[in-house]
Amino acid sequence: MRNCDIVIIGGGPAGLAAAIAAYDNGVKNILILEREERTGGILNQCIHNGFGLTRFKESLSGPEYAARFIEEAKKRNIETLVGTTVLSLSKDKTITAINSTDGVFTVKAKAVVLAMGCRERSRGALNIAGTRPAGIYSAGTAQKYVNIKGYLLGKEVVILGSGDIGLIMARRMTLEGAKVHAVCEIMPYSSGLKRNIVQCLDDFGIPLYLNHTITRIDGDNRVSGVEISRVDENKKPIAGTQKYFHCDTVLFSVGLIPENELTKGADIPLSPRTRGAVVYQNRETLIGGIFACGNVLQVHDLVDFVSEEAEIAGRGAADYVLCGSGEKSPIDTTNGRNVSYVLPQKIDKNVAGDVKLFFRVSNTFRNCTVKAVSGEKTLATRKKKIAAPGEMETLTLGSNVVESVSEPITVLLEEEN
Amino acid sequence: MKEKRSLTCVECPIGCSIEVEVENGVAVSVKGNSCPRGKLYAENEVVCPKRVLTSTVRAKSGEMIPVKTSAPVKKTELMNIMKEIKAVHPELPLKIGDILVKDISDGANLVVSG
Numbered sequence: 213m214r215n216c217d218i219v220i221i222g223g224g225p226a227g228l229a230a231a232i233a234a235y236d237n238g239v240k241n242i243l244i245l246e247r248e249e250r251t252g253g254i255l256n257q258c259i260h261n262g263f264g265l266t267r268f269k270e271s272l273s274g275p276e277y278a279a280r281f282i283e284e285a286k287k288r289n290i291e292t293l294v295g296t297t298v299l300s301l302s303k304d305k306t307i308t309a310i311n312s313t314d315g316v317f318t319v320k321a322k323a324v325v326l327a328m329g330c331r332e333r334s335r336g337a338l339n340i341a342g343t344r345p346a347g348i349y350s351a352g353t354a355q356k357y358v359n360i361k362g363y364l365l366g367k368e369v370v371i372l373g374s375g376d377i378g379l380i381m382a383r384r385m386t387l388e389g390a391k392v393h394a395v396c397e398i399m400p401y402s403s404g405l406k407r408n409i410v411q412c413l414d415d416f417g418i419p420l421y422l423n424h425t426i427t428r429i430d431g432d433n434r435v436s437g438v439e440i441s442r443v444d445e446n447k448k449p450i451a452g453t454q455k456y457f458h459c460d461t462v463l464f465s466v467g468l469i470p471e472n473e474l475t476k477g478a479d480i481p482l483s484p485r486t487r488g489a490v491v492y493q494n495r496e497t498l499i500g501g502i503f504a505c506g507n508v509l510q511v512h513d514l515v516d517f518v519s520e521e522a523e524i525a526g527r528g529a530a531d532y533v534l535c536g537s538g539e540k541s542p543i544d545t546t547n548g549r550n551v552s553y554v555l556p557q558k559i560d561k562n563v564a565g566d567v568k569l570f571f572r573v574s575n576t577f578r579n580c581t582v583k584a585v586s587g588e589k590t591l592a593t594r595k596k597k598i599a600a601p602g603e604m605e606t607l608t609l610g611s612n613v614v615e616s617v618s619e620p621i622t623v624l625l626e627e628e629n
Numbered sequence: 630m631k632e633k634r635s636l637t638c639v640e641c642p643i644g645c646s647i648e649v650e651v652e653n654g655v656a657v658s659v660k661g662n663s664c665p666r667g668k669l670y671a672e673n674e675v676v677c678p679k680r681v682l683t684s685t686v687r688a689k690s691g692e693m694i695p696v697k698t699s700a701p702v703k704k705t706e707l708m709n710i711m712k713e714i715k716a717v718h719p720e721l722p723l724k725i726g727d728i729l730v731k732d733i734s735d736g737a738n739l740v741v742s743g
Binding site: 256259260261262265271272273274275276278279358359360361362387388389405406407409410411415513514598603 | 636637638639640641642644646678680681682683684685687693695697704707708711725742743
């Protein structure tokens, strides 16, 4: 069994940024374990631009954004094992992994950073009626086939779900010569970024059907068509509103699920709201010395925020290795009115520094105020012209504010009268 | 005569809703943007919408290589540029920023982006 100061599970944007931050904070003995044959994670297949505007003040492609971190990790000689799948993680930070050169091996770490990312929800999770023909893909799988393998998956396409990946793929398939007939969204709003509605759908005249879902998929060997229907306020299809599209391909872009099988295996408590671990502000889970960041912790919209969060976790892990864990003085955070979750779920008052709260609102609101309150006290507030579930919100609590808090913190959104 | 147009800015993830007043084909007032890039976007958008095109090319050895235009190109030209891109089959090795086609459209180059 080998020993490491910090083992990072996952070499995507979160794992790379965490490794670099941990290194720069004084821990050199770091090992990244990556399942794919190269690091960079999902960014490698995200060839569109728009990455890095917050962090680098320029618009990069996914691979360009990843390259900057891969380069930094290389400069620091951070050891990375690719083609390596972690099989299990235990509470005492023993990791069992497998690859084709070492076989099955174990690593004992002083600290672990979970950076496994997320996976896509599938058709099975939605219970859509119809046959089981070829030609049905999740949007991310389609993205991999088109951008990495160079296959055009089909010529006549219908997309279910208007998350960013679905929108991006609508444009991508169109540019590659396919006809995208429709993007259906069961909600009254798109969960994707507004800019993607414009530059991926409107630019190419692709219709977006809000309040619509696929009610049947037809096809024998290959998809031959789909029936879509309008839904009522309870998301139930309304009889008589069916439309039919002849198509050979259906893409699903219906949400991402943090990939927390290893986390569960180590009995690390998860939040039912984020489906990721419950964490303190340094992204330490409730098991001391195990940290989590990026999409395995909460599904982000922007990789810039993933990097920022991963750096917090990386610094946290380095502190844990160098200084150990101190006594904690935890304050809980919860989601109040019109807010669906808040992260971190716990704030340790014994850790100095500002705390940035990340949260999502539960609907689209105009002219509203987001607030963090504790008992009678308002800790932070911000007016918003528009707030939507598709875009993560933040509020920062100053260190003096955090010190003064004695009751749980609630984040809520108030609508203006 | 002044004409009002509502746009969503695509410069960054905020996606500001912008109101533009257009007179004789040019923007005479821009409201709702929260940064100078938004103003520029709106001014260009009402005259000649442009976008950065991203795609892939197949290298001679078979790998797919991410590419993009080094600057925004006319939206109306996107499908034509795609046709041209399909005929590009570079030899490896390549690195980010390498120019594959000079002035593919509007003075923008086709460059390696991954």
